[in-house]
Amino acid sequence: MFIVIRVLVLTFAFAAMSQTAWAEGAHMEVFIKRGSFADVREAVEMAITGRGYVINNVSHIGEMLERTGKDLGGGKQIFLNAEALEFCSATVSRMMMESDPDNIVFCPYIISIYVLPGKPDEVRVAYRKTQMVGSHASQQSLEAVNKLLSEIIAEALQ
16 A cells, blocks of 8 residues: 555656656656656657767667567557667666676666557556665665666656
8 A cells, every 4th residue: 555655756756856756666767757758759869869878779679579479470469659779878888787787687778668559649658676685785686777767858858
């Protein structure tokens, strides 16, 4: 019950600040913005590149699932649109891997943008949270990754 209340309070607080809804899970954060996929995707891209980061790869997940679904016998449409933008921060990544070289598994960073079939005017923007592992320094650097991703999305959804 406490978790539900906490999520509701945080959802309404964040929605009031940026006109988006917010959901939290142990493994990911999802932000929701009303609008078009193209507009939100462009805003996320601008928030990433505006910080000087280079998008290394764009995964066209929705198109791939649509294309391969027919061959695999899947008939359900999962997304109206879905892409994942992959990038890195030399500064944050260096800090993360200097604290623990095994943290390489958390790089590159990925922000997913997607629209569900039943909610065509709701664009979801999400990232996978890093796990808090290793030394205190490692955990601080991993928290910096989560903070960076959350800040990029909050900027994009203003």
